[in-house]
Amino acid sequence: MKQLLPFTVGYETYALELVEVQEVVENQKIYPFPGSPTIVAGAISFHGRIVPVIDLALLLDLPSGTLGQRLIVLVNQRGPVALGVDQVQAVINVEISPATQVQNYTERSYINDIINWRGKMVGLFDLDRLQLELESLCAQVGG
Amino acid sequence: MDMDNFREMFLTEAAEHLQLMVDLLVQLDSDPQDQDGIDALFRGAHSIKGMAASMEYPETARLAHHLEDHLADCRQLGQISGVEIDWLLEAVDLLELLLGDIRNGRPERNVDSFIAGISKQPEAAVDCVAETKTVELTACGRGQLIQLQLQESVAIPGPRFLVLLKKLADLGTILESTPSTEDLLQGDAPNQLLVRLESDIPQQQIYQQLQQYSELQVITFPDEPVEEKSPLKRSPDKSVRVSTELLDHLINLTGELITNRYQLQNALKEDNWQELDDGVGQLARLVKNLHHQVLQVRMVSLESLAGRLSRTVHDLSRSHDKEIQLKLEGAEIELDRAIVEELTDPLIHMVRNAVDHGIEQSGVISIKAWRERDQVLVQVADDGRGIDPEKIRQRALEKGLLNPAQAQTIRNYDLLQLICHPGFSTAEEVSETSGRGVGMDVVKTAVERVGGVLLIDSAPGEGTRITLKMPLSLAIIRVLMVECAGSRMAIPITRVVQTVEISPEEVQSSGKQLMVHYQNELLPMLSLRKMLKAPKGAHLDPIPLVITEVLGRKVGLVVDQLVGQREVFVQRLPSPFDQIRGCSGGTILGDGQIVFLLDLQTLFDRQRV
Structure with missing residues (x-):
């Protein structure tokens, strides 16, 4: 049984494991930073730390104009880094089994599984893969 | 205190003794009859022996004991020879390797061969690639890397390399080679060979010897491979020694801060603005002092x-x-x-x-x-x-x-x-x-x-x-704040030559490049907006310029507005965002605003690509 935090980006629903989430913050001013790749919207000041914000809509190539409405700050081991999403929904408990699994691979490496949760397709993020993706994006603008 | 703490203490102290011994040995090299120096060396070996024995590290203790015996003889003679100094330096290197073993929780390496007089330990050099930084410097310094590449026309590179390896073995001791002799014998046929050779023959002569082989296309002596490390990542188990004097200062300051807190609380309760004002002034002084003292803890000479x-x-x-x-x-x-x-x-x-x-x-x-x-x-x-x-x-x-x-x-x-x-x-x-x-x-x-x-x-x-x-210090630096495309940014003051404001009439153009006169020099003008790919700004008059130096050349950086100087506490961005060129960190101002630190060097580099 896994505890997931579902959230929406555009018209799609994704989810993260709750243990990966440190806090959800809203209405933060995002400061753009020089030289960053476009999917990095900037950074917020979070408990005295500078935390970069990933624009998930841009990363996933989805329309969205509400960046900054909800930011999911991941645990410190993940950077920390914050993911900008549209809406955050109530935590769900899911047993991941072949019955709920719709597809176990996607064209995006950092989407691990797509599960069917009460008739809704939910993409599960693989944060290790996402980290790799970010590393290569940052290295690109770096190198 | 558990065993780990003892081990940590032992390692720190032993490393200090070893460092001191190296210093002494180098000094003794120029003054071989310095009695005090020899005595101090003896004491160092003695201390390490004692500590290692009580911590039950038998090999370390045995080697230290061997050194001690040796130094006792030197003490009686009243002098120490150059050969002995070199031998002792090797022994100290070996002790450092032993400490590395202990630090990494490995069994200690055997010191029999060293004590028996065979001082060259090939496995030490091979081993050291995986060692920690300090050990790597002392041990990887052994030998010289040689990289050989054959001409493409050579049909059977494997046997050629075997011949070359044999030749190199005549010139010195081959500590390791990639691929190894075994691999080559088994038919491994790469197009290059990397050898670590320990030799008394100067590099130049080795080069000449190798040049006689016409089928060799490239002979190079590469530097030690630098281990890929992320910037400023420190090993976690570092400890700092703080003098009790400094510690007392810190405790006194904390005491004063507590008093200050009550003063402020009282003033607030009584609506006493004068008192509140005094208290805040006091607080400012204390925090500044505290900051200074804490930075002292990080300072080393x-x-x-x-x-x-x-x-x-x-x-x-x-x-x-x-x-x-x-x-x-x-x-x-x-x-x-x-x-x-x-x-x-x-x-x-x-x-x-x-x-x-x-x-x-x-x-x-x-x-x-x-x-x-x-x-x-x-x-x-x-x-x-x-x-x-x-x-x-x-x-x-x-x-x-x-x-x-x-x-x-x-x-x-x-x-x-x-x-x-x-x-x-x-x-x-x-x-x-x-x-x-x-x-x-x-x-x-x-x-x-x-x-x-x-x-x-x-x-x-x-x-x-x-x-x-x-x-002086990494964390707190003085910066010049500028405004550009609606964002506030900071440039380390060490990077700034001067700030000036010029009128648009002073701008000249040479081809596409805008130039400006500055102290009898014609400097290229670069727009920070353009470098950050921000939209063009409004026409500026006067034009604020930051004169800065890049690759030894002065340039004038056009910003929207010069804001002023201040001291900021710099945070590095979390990985992997610290890889991004153009930004070397950021700081959070008192009002919660984030200001990013521009890394002009990499920003310029990026511009050129």
Whole structure:
């Protein structure tokens, strides 16, 4: 049984494991930073730390104009880094089994599984893969 | 206190003793009859033996005991010979390896062969690749890497390489090779061979010997492979020694802060504005003081590097058969621990360069440190042959770093800075033609990573001086705040030559490039907006300019507005965002606003690509 935090980006629903989430913050001013790749919207000041914000809509190539409405700050081991999403929904408990699994691979490496949760397709993020993706994006603008 | 804590203490203390012993040995080399020195050496070995025995590290204790015996003899003789010093230095190296074993929780390596007089331990050198940083420096210094590449026309490279390996074995001891002899015998046929050779024969002669093999296309002596490490990542188990005096200061300050808190609480309760104002003033003073004291804890003097450097010079002058004197000045200057750590490798590299290419037969290398306002300057100078700007000019032309017009007009001083350009120094022949350059880009990168600047000054026959300008402390730096495209940004003040405001009439154009006169120089003007890919701004009058220096060349950076100077506490961005070029960190101001620190060097680099 896994505890997931579902959230929406555009018209799609994704989810993260709750243990990966440190806090959800809203209405933060995002400061753009020089030289960053476009999917990095900037950074917020979070408990005295500078935390970069990933624009998930841009990363996933989805329309969205509400960046900054909800930011999911991941645990410190993940950077920390914050993911900008549209809406955050109530935590769900899911047993991941072949019955709920719709597809176990996607064209995006950092989407691990797509599960069917009460008739809704939910993409599960693989944060290790996402980290790799970010590393290569940052290295690109770096190198 | 558990065993781990004891082990940590043992390792720290033993490492300090070893460091001291290296210092002493190098000193004794020039004054072999120094009784106090020999006595101190003896005490060092004795202490390590005692500690290791009580911690039950038998091999370490046995080797230390062996050293102690040896030194007892020296003590009776009243002097110590050069051969013995070299032997003792090797023993100290081995002790360091043993400490490395203990630190990493491995069983101690056996010291039988060393004690029996076979001092060369090939496995030590192979092993050290995986060792921690400190061990790596002492042990990887052993031997020399040689890289060989055959011509493409060679049909059967495997057997050719076997012949070459055999030849190299005649010249010295092969500590390791990739691929190994076994692999080659089994038919592994690569197109290159990497050998670590320990030899008394100078590099030049090895090169000549190898040149006789016409099928060899490339013979190079690469530097030690630098381990890929993320900037400023520190090993976690570092401890700091704090003097009790400093600790008392901190405790007193904490006491005063508590009193201050009650003062403020009272004033608030009584609505006493005067008292509140006094209290806040007091608080400001205390916090400033506290900040200063806490920074003190992080400060270490350059003295900690002195031993390592003397050792490098000692070893190099032996192996190159040159007479070199090392002069140290201002070693008592203190810098942030992280900066000193980051400086270690570059300094050793520069000393190595000076020995390899600067000094011909005998000479002096002087390392001087001094303070200038909130910067520390470290200068490595030699009185060797210096660098010929003409050769650099040619080289830069060949490499396309300068176009012919630039090559005509560039000043000699600016030319010299080019040896730090990565494209310049990767070419191996540079060490032959210009006399310097191998790895200077690595040095420069390390210096810039901690916010420093590197300057080179040299003339043929007048030696070479390389000056590093470093900030005193990493965390808190003085910055110039500017406004650009609606964001506030900061530039480290060490990077700023001057700020000026010019009227649009002063701008001239040369082709596409806008230029401006500044102190009899014509400087190119660059727009920060353009560099950050921000939309064009409104017409500015006057135009605010930040004069800054990039690769030894001054440029005028156009910003929207100059805001002012202030001290900020810099945070690095979390990985992998710290890889992004153009931004070296950020700071959160009192009002929660984030201001990013511009890394102009990498921003310019990016612009050029």
